[in-house]
């Protein structure tokens with residue numbers, strides 16, 4: 001994980017050629033580059049080789065239950081707002097084989113997991129991580145690598161990962177990272193942070209060096225000191241982004257309000273629309289639940305145990321002997337929202353939401369977490385249905 005440099009943070013400016021050189025320097029240092037690219041009409045995170053693979057001119061339009069990618073003739077490489085995918089698929093993979101067993105005659109051999117660090121020779125370099133996503137990774141660090149326990153799969157993938165963040169200059173209609181204090185500018189948790197600036201006749205990247213590792217990789221890259229004007233342009237874009245968030249959430253008092261809203265009628269309203277499909281949790285960069293599944297082949301000589309993403313919207317997720325603790329959509333949605341915005345604080349000292357807006361764009365029922373919160377906040381404080 002990045003070590004923040006003791007030196008004052010340096011600003012450098014790269015042109016397109018310099019950015020490509022930076023990506024190649026990471027490859028030369030044996031990193032596996034993962035970055036944004038276009039696949040089948042969406043931005044995904046996948047292996048890239050350099051600047052040519054980045055989604056030049058791709059802009060996304062996102063709103064309630066809406067995602068559309070449009071191609072423009074602008075040369076911006078990071079003009080889209082956010083991918084439907086999050087980086088958790090690389091650090092906390094959707095499926096991991098924990099072990100396998102093979103029977104030969106009367107002996108049984110137990111195999112190691114499919115994510116043995118010894119089999120992965122290259123650490124990740126994540127290219128284009130948005131500020132809300134940097135914050136989401138920090139939240140998952142607290143879940144998977146804490147003082148008491150560490151998940152070996154997450155830890156081995158996370159430890160050496162290089163993070164090249166990209167500040168947000170074009171928030172989408174579903175974004176509310178400013179409300180969650182998670183954007184639009186990266187403040188920590190990365191190695192380098194770029195701001196892409198595209199004016200009438202110039203295209204450049206203002207790079208803020210956040211770690212010693214980031215400073216080392218910048219050495220030898222074609223660059224120049226950032227001028228006052230370039231710095232001002234980049235800051236202006238970030239200031240405008242903060243003012244142009246598509247959505248907002250009032251977080252003051254929210255934790256107490258939700259903790260005292262167990263019987264609020266809004267839960268019935270959302271339950272009448274919620275399909276319990278779990279999309280919101282699958283796209284969420286901070287959700288971390290998993291389950292295990294055992295499989296065997298037809299011979300009976302081979303068995304495997306897999307860890308897979310799970311969701312609090314699944315009936316099985318809260319199953320204990322005799323039945324499910326949260327048997328209704330109402331209780332499951334209430335659990336999810338209250339955990340994100342209230343009880344997560346008790347567990348991890350922060351909100352569990354970074355305001356990325358994915359759950360709003362990818363809910364097939366058009367349920368909007370910000371609207372549900374507002375409905376509870378704007379109801380009568382003396383609502384008789386609310387338990388004190």
Ligand code: SF4
Nearest residue numbers: 284353354356357359
């Ligand atoms: S709850 Fe929704 S907005 Fe918040 S981090 Fe998860 S997906 Fe993003």
Ligand code: SF4
Nearest residue numbers: 274275277278280363
């Ligand atoms: S809130 Fe939307 S995405 Fe989440 S489980 Fe309900 S219907 Fe699915």
